[in-house]
Amino acid sequence: MLFDVITIFPQFFDSPLSVGFLKRALDKKIIEVRITDLRDFTTDRHRTVDDRPFGGGRGMVLKPEPIFKAVEAVRHSEDEGRTAVILLSPQGKPFGQQEAERLSKKEQIILICGRYEGVDERVRQQLITEEISIGDYVLAGGDLPALVVMEAVTRLLPSAVGSPQSLIDESFCQGILDFPCYTRPASFRGMRVPEVLLMGNHQEIKRWRKRKALENTLRKRPNLLGRAQLDSEAVKMLAKLKGELNLSSK
Ligand code: SAM
Numbered sequence: 001m002l003f004d005v006i007t008i009f010p011q012f013f014d015s016p017l018s019v020g021f022l023k024r025a026l027d028k029k030i031i032e033v034r035i036t037d038l039r040d041f042t043t044d045r046h047r048t049v050d051d052r053p054f055g056g057g058r059g060m061v062l063k064p065e066p067i068f069k070a071v072e073a074v075r076h077s078e079d080e081g082r083t084a085v086i087l088l089s090p091q092g093k094p095f096g097q098q099e100a101e102r103l104s105k106k107e108q109i110i111l112i113c114g115r116y117e118g119v120d121e122r123v124r125q126q127l128i129t130e131e132i133s134i135g136d137y138v139l140a141g142g143d144l145p146a147l148v149v150m151e152a153v154t155r156l157l158p159s160a161v162g163s164p165q166s167l168i169d170e171s172f173c174q175g176i177l178d179f180p181c182y183t184r185p186a187s188f189r190g191m192r193v194p195e196v197l198l199m200g201n202h203q204e205i206k207r208w209r210k211r212k213a214l215e216n217t218l219r220k221r222p223n224l225l226g227r228a229q230l231d232s233e234a235v236k237m238l239a240k241l242k243g244e245l246n247l248s249s250k
Pocket of ligand 1: 087088089090091112113114115116117118119132133134135136137138139140141142143145
């Protein structure tokens with residue numbers, strides 16, 4: 001998987017790519033990341049990437065020419081199935097696990113990081129294949145969102161995560177939230193780890209985790225349960241939990 005990031009702040013990516021998960025994925029050659037400075041695609045002496053909006057009003061807008069040229073320089077394929085050209089934008093499609101899964105099948109992902117008031121509308125009209133938002137709030141730039149997309153997609157690539165089972169178990173992968181986790185010590189400040197986790201009965205542990213994952217979802221994100229693919233055991237557990245927790249009408 002090749003990520004191409006187009007930004008006016010290449011140095012923004014130095015630290016996130018030099019520690020932790022993304023660094024390991026780079027070292028293992030699971031991903032390649034190329035950071036492109038938008039200013040390299042300007043033609044004037046001041047390397048100008050922005051200009052005032054037509055019609056007046058606040059702020060500056062990223063000019064179309066450098067963005068078109070930068071994308072054309074890094075793009076490997078015109079085939080949308082292979083190369084995604086993504087504009088990070090608060091107006092985009094909300095980014096979730098399903099989008100991450102879809103994008104993990106691409107060969108190249110080009111991430112255009114906006115700044116200021118955003119990008120010239122013609123970038124949306126002709127250059128990109130999709131517009132992605134990481135949430136209903138406005139950030140100063142698309143660089144953090146680009147890192148969010150990169151990390152979420154990379155976690156889904158073969159061998160990127162140590163234990164493939166953790167990808168199946170964790171939140172959203174099966175449409176519900178993850179179960180609670182504990183580690184040593186078994187007793188901490190009067191709080192004891194649930195006995196079932198200490199007994200070594202794997203069937204019982206599996207059932208407990210399933211029930212707790214459902215309980216977590218019911219308490220924190222009940223809206224997910226409508227779309228979740230639950231097996232018959234989970235459906236029964238959920239009905240029982242709703243009765244016990246008296247949450248059925250919430
Ligand atoms: N005026 C724009 C609007 O209201 O749609 C917001 C511009 S914002 C200050 C500057 C840049 O930050 C955007 O072009 C985009 O690249 C990025 N950005 C801000 N919030 C974002 C979000 N929630 N998701 C993805 N990108 C975002």
